[in-house]
Amino acid sequence: MRTVAAGLAMLLIAGCGTKMPSTDNPALAPPPSATKEDLEEVQRRLDYLESLDQTNTTLKLGDSGFSILDAGTVRLTIQLMSVRPQGSGSILTLRFGNPSSATIAELELASQWGNVDPSGEPIYKGSGRGTLKISQKIPPASWVTRNVTIDGTPPDKLGFVRINSATVKNIELYIR
Known part of the structure; x- marks a missing residue:
């Protein structure tokens, strides 16, 4: 891309x-x-x-509703619920909705994060990049919250998180 x-x-x-x-x-x-x-x-x-690029999902604290996250094998909903300090970084609480019948056992989010300007638009210059790993299961047909840590970016410097791609690394299906 x-x-x-x-x-x-x-x-x-x-x-x-x-x-x-x-x-x-x-x-x-x-x-x-x-x-x-x-x-x-x-x-x-x-x-x-x-x-x-419409495959990107940009999350901002305070946005109403949820965004759609296309992870290839499954589409999930996602919302940034809260940001709190953790050492020199931040802990993000993300709310996922899994409308599928599969359990997402491991999810990786190629992401970019940083501050926003006074109008609320992301400031990409100097923003951080990395992979956010969700290792707790996201069960089927449910809403769950999951925490992820971003090291080196305190909450006052974290106005947006843009997910460039999502990859399901492990999926569980019911066997009949």
């Missing part, structure tokens, strides 16, 4: 004199003449393009 978004970002900036973004792909590395400001602008545009 990041490579596709990087390609789209390059197409958008082709006519405005901005240098190419830095990526894990050496063929897309910026030229030595690229300035820090050039790279920050490309990153801002890339973050914006990623935010348009």
Whole structure:
């Protein structure tokens, strides 16, 4: 997804004199003449393009209702219920709804998190990234809350959590 978004970002900036973004792909590395400001602008545009991807789910504290989380084999509902301090980080309480007949035994959420601006929009520059692991079971046909820890980001710096992808690592089905 990041490579596709990087390609789209390059197409958008082709006519405005901005240098190419830095990526894990050496063929897309910026030229030595690229300035820090050039790279920050490309990153801002890339973050914006990623935010348009409908497979992403952005959670904010205080949002009403729930969001749909497509985990491939199953669709779940998810809501950010609370954020509280834990050492130098935060504990998030997430509410999951599992309308399927399968027990989700392990779930991984490739995520990004950070602060929001005064209007409530995510600030992607300097945001954290990582995989949030839900190892407690999410039973079928139920609502449950699960806690996950984000180290190094205190609650006052955590205004949003964007889930870029969800992967069911283990599923349990009833055997007849």
